[in-house]
Amino acid sequence: MADWLSPAEWDALRLSLRVSFWATLVSLPFGLLVAHALARWRFPGHGLLNGLVHLPLVLPPVVTGYLLLLTFGRRGWVGQWLDQWFGIVFAFRWTGAVLAAAIMAFPLMVRAIRLSVEAVDPRLEQAAGTLGASGPWVWATVTLPLILPGVIAGAVLAFAKAMGEFGATITFVSNIPGQTQTLPSAIYSFLQVPGGEAPAARLVVISVVVAMSALVASEWLARRAMRRVQGR
Amino acid sequence: MSLSVALRHRFAGFSLDVSIDAPPGVTVLFGHSGSGKSTVLNAVAGLLRPNAGRVVVDGTVLTDTARRIHLPPHRRRLGVIFQDGRLFPHLTVRQNLRYGRWFSPRAARRTAEAAVVEMLGIGSLLDRAPATLSGGERQRVAIGRALLAEPRLILADEPLSALDDDRKAEILPYLERLRDDWRVPMLYVSHSPAEVARIATTVVMLDAGRITRMGPAAEVLADPAAAGPGREAGAVIEATVAAHHPDGVTELRAGGRPLFLPTLAAPPGTRLRLRIAAADVMLARGQPQGLSALNILPGIVESVTDRGGAVLVRLSTGAGPILSRITRRSALQLGIAPGEALTAIVKSVAHDAADVGRAPRDDA
Known part of the structure; x- marks a missing residue:
């Protein structure tokens, strides 16, 4: 069944799935934290954090990629330090693609979660407190179940966005087949060579299918969770 | 049960200064909106930190501003029945009832769930979701939820005011049973003289943040000086x-x-x-x-x-x-x-x- 895609195409698809999966998983805790901070907490720098989170949405992706390279590249001030002390390298590795995809998808995730956090009635959390639940328990037993639809929607949206990320990824980690060549990078490469239209078309179809499935799945999961939350 | 409350608190344009020593039974804080009765209840519940004051329940100090003590709500073991029920929408009635129990100390779990369900007549609702309940049913579940958390004291914040007259008449007998059969001490906030007449053993009348009259219900209600206007008297x-x-x-x-x-x-x-x-x-x-x-x-x-x-x-x-x-x-x-x-x-x-x-x- 595997022969309708060439090994190179398979590599690109597998890598994209892996990158998107990890990008979503790793950014989820941060997404929850930032969404709560923006929705609930008042602190100096609230507006700055909000702007920072949304920056990748409005910056040219190539700029985001370049800034990542400056920061997390081998000579970047964070990258150098991470390499030296932990042996973690982002530049030109698949992990770098994860970082780029996570940052580009972050605003979408935060927006979805933030909306659901704002919709939670704080008086329910107060009631849970009077029944003996401490802060973390209130969050785990009341807040989290109530925001779950938003969290699922945000995560699936982030996954779909990560699957399609191109500009920041190619700038930050280049386009190395088998290592950093994700689906969009592979499509780009195929379109640069004569006779590449057929493989490119196959990957385009896959991209469309993956993106559509993600959207449909996110809608379905969110609606199911919403029904559960509203108790119907 | 003993409840002793002394509070001083200031909001913009409002000051509260009360001292209450409540005997066992149901103590009703009675007054019009803005009299400060809900503020007292919130301070006892730990939802509001008073400028100065002391709250002691059964010898346990819950708040003492002089000693910088202010236990958070979850460590007070007080069951609150809110005006709007506040059932958890994502849990079934049964899960709502068990919520507080789960956090109560094992040694304190004396109230039998079956007896509470029976007393409140909510046996047929256990697997339902709160969204499908009527207002009266919701409030009955809220009473059961507070009771099963094994509270030292139940705080009721106008638990009937969101209900129409028929629903009020439906819930009042359950509150009486709580008082008479279960002997649950209660601090009850109300602005309705009829409610006070029904369930109070002690009445504390509040006006503009001050106590105007405090004593056994029959005595206070028959006091012309404390009587309200119109049909309220x-x-x-x-x-x-x-x-x-x-x-x-x-x-x-x-x-x-x-x-x-x-x-x-x-x-x-x-x-x-x-x-x-x-x-x-x-x-x-x-x-x-x-x-x-x-x-x-x-x-x-x-x-x-x-x-x-x-x-x-x-x-x-x-x-x-x-x-x-x-x-x-x-x-x-x-x-x-x-x-x-x-x-x-x-x-x-x-x-x-x-x-x-x-x-x-x-x-x-």
């Missing part, structure tokens, strides 16, 4: 069901005097507490003849109090003190003065269904 008397007559009338005895009410469901021997609105009591000299009113109580005038155009007469009868609101002109024409013997004609005992309730136990 009214005393409570205790009576025992004597017999059900076939013509649709239930005969009660109150201090040896008969009282007649439209048929009640309570069996003979049941002790009831009745609220008699001052506006429903007429006064006459001598034994009036040819009246349609069935309930006539002879008594002695104790006091005559001028209250904004009308006069409140407090009459001591065999059934206990009752209040009558009459016009100043009638008071002058009858020449009513303390010490005189008069007859009270009660147009209707217990005007509303909600005005008849169980009498609290004497030892409550």
Whole structure:
């Protein structure tokens, strides 16, 4: 069944799935934290954090990629330090693609979660407190179940966005087949060579299918969770 | 149970300064909106940190600003029944009931879930979601949830005010059972005189952040000086069901005097507490003849109090003190003065269904 895609195409698809999966998983805790901070907490720098989170949405992706390279590249001030002390390298590795995809998808995730956090009635959390639940328990037993639809929607949206990320990824980690060549990078490469239209078309179809499935799945999961939350 | 509260708190344009030592039973904080009653309840619940004050329940200090003690709500073990129920929408009724239990200390778990479910009549609702319940059902579940958390004290924040009159009448008996059968101490916030008359053993009247009157319910409600305007004024008397007559009338005895009410469901021997609105009591000299009113109580005038155009007469009868609101002109024409013997004609005992309730136990 595997022969309708060439090994190179398979590599690109597998890598994209892996990158998107990890990008979503790793950014989820941060997404929850930032969404709560923006929705609930008042602190100096609230507006700055909000702007920072949304920056990748409005910056040219190539700029985001370049800034990542400056920061997390081998000579970047964070990258150098991470390499030296932990042996973690982002530049030109698949992990770098994860970082780029996570940052580009972050605003979408935060927006979805933030909306659901704002919709939670704080008086329910107060009631849970009077029944003996401490802060973390209130969050785990009341807040989290109530925001779950938003969290699922945000995560699936982030996954779909990560699957399609191109500009920041190619700038930050280049386009190395088998290592950093994700689906969009592979499509780009195929379109640069004569006779590449057929493989490119196959990957385009896959991209469309993956993106559509993600959207449909996110809608379905969110609606199911919403029904559960509203108790119907 | 003992509850002792001393609080001082300031908001913009409002200051609260109260000190309450509540005996066992149901202590009702009664007052109009803005009187500070909910602020007191929130401070006891730990939802509000007072500027200065002390809250002690059963010897446990919950708040003491002088010693910088202010336990968070989850460490106070107080069950709160909120006005709007606040059931968790993502949990079933059963899961809602068990929520607080899970956090209660194992050693304190004495209340049997089955008994609570039975008492509140919510057995058929256990697998339902809160969104599918009626307002009255929701409030019953909220009562059960608070009770099963094994609280030292239940705090009720106007638990009936979001319900219509029929639903109120549906919930009140459950609160009475909490008071009489379960002996749950309660701090209850209300602005409804009928509710106070039904469930209070102690009344604390609040106005603009100060306590204006505090004492046993029957005493405070029969105090003309503390009586509210219009239909709000009214005393409570205790009576025992004597017999059900076939013509649709239930005969009660109150201090040896008969009282007649439209048929009640309570069996003979049941002790009831009745609220008699001052506006429903007429006064006459001598034994009036040819009246349609069935309930006539002879008594002695104790006091005559001028209250904004009308006069409140407090009459001591065999059934206990009752209040009558009459016009100043009638008071002058009858020449009513303390010490005189008069007859009270009660147009209707217990005007509303909600005005008849169980009498609290004497030892409550």
